[in-house]
Amino acid sequence: MKVRIALRIVEWTSLPLLLFAGLMVISGYGLTSEAARNASLGLLTFSRSQTIHLSRLIKLGFVSLLLLHTYTGTEVLGEKLRVGGRKRLASVVEYGVIAFLIYVGWITLNGEFGG
Amino acid sequence: MKKELFALFVLILLILGTYGLKGQGGNSSTQSPVSKQRADFIEITGFVERPYNITYEELEALPSKSVTAELYCVDSPNLPRKSGTWIGVPLRVLLERAGVKEGAYKIAFYAEDGYTTDLYVEDVMNNKSIIVAYELNGKPIKPRLVVPGRWGYKWIKGLTKIRLVNYNFKGTWESAGYPDEAYIEGPTQRGAS
Incomplete structure (x- = not known):
């Protein structure tokens, strides 16, 4: 893959990765920590956290972005190292x-579609 | 090209590892040695006048109650994990046999695999639908708590001990931050009949 691309x-x-990662982290704490729910200014309830954290769209969106971002980021880093x-x-x-x-x-594939 | 080949190699390793292990009994659902050594009775102890053990046979001989309810897990809130008619003994009856001591606040439940959960004594004494079930849809099951209208983490299975305590005991998931009341809110909310 070309470094420029x-x-x-x-x-x-x-930015989309930040959004998805943020949602996953916040809702994860919303599921497992009462202190986090209290600190959320009323935005996080258990059921709302559950809806967000278990949404297939959010999970797959997060993982897809994570894979894409990390892979391409590593390509850029690899090229820098090679040049050095x-x-x-x-x-x-x-x-x-x-x-x-x-x-x-x-x-992820098995977790989502493996039954 | 090298990277694509490497990626393919990793993928093949994962597929072989996953399905190869399954074939050799590496599935995690295999019964553990601990569960094979379990005792066939439930211990009722703690803040009670008369602690006792009740065998599965004795449990089934007590007056039973049938409850139609669905078990919902937190990780799949719209799909009942188990549903149908549960037959068992109201938990209240088991506690009354032991004589609940004044000051008993919560009930700690223990399963054969180390899992724990809890309920408030007051809730249990006011709710006839909470039962220790030994049958689901006509088929025998290991004793399991049926708590209609609450999330599955309250429905402890493989129940081995019921301990009344005078402090705010919290079970496995409750300690991890899940709501202690565990009432199901929203469209999946169902009671018992």
């Missing part, structure tokens, strides 16, 4: 991230 994807996925003469480290980072992202995607 990768960088563009990183930039464009940042650290080819070995670049490969280790890239392959490590690919393996981890595939694992995340696999768990």
Whole structure:
């Protein structure tokens, strides 16, 4: 993947990823912490947190953005490392991230559609 | 090209790992050694006048009550996990046999796998629909608490101990921050009949 395109994807996925990640984190605490619910100024209730946190759209949106953003971000980082003469480290980072992202995607697929 | 091949290799490893393990009995739902060693009775203890153990057979011999209710889990609020007619003994009856001591505030429930949950004594004494079920839709089940209108984490299964306490005991999920009352709100709210 060309670095320029990768960088563009990183930039464009940042804000939606922030939104989705924020929703997942907030609603996760809303599910499991009474203190968090109290601190939310009345926005988070257990059932609202449940609706957000268990929404397939939000979960899949979050994971898709996470995979896309992280993969392209790693491509950019890898290229930077290569330009700096650290080819070995670049490969280790890239392959490590690919393996981890595939694992995340696999768990997500099974969690959502595995019955 | 190298990366695509590597990705494919990882994916194949995952598929083989997942389905290969399943075939060899690596499924986590396999019964643990602990559950095989469980005792076939429920202990009723704590803040009571007469602590006692009740065997499954003795439980089934007590006057029963049938409750039609659906079990909803927090992770799938619109889809009942289990539903039908539950037959069991009102929890209130089991507590009355033990004689609830003044000052008893909550009831701690323990399952054979270490899971715990809780209910308020007052709620239980005022609700005949909360039963310790031993049958669902005509089929025998391990003793399970049926708490209509509340989330599934109150419906403890494989019940081994009921302990009355005078403090604010919280079960496994309640300690993790789930609402202690656990009433189901919204469209899935259902009572018992």
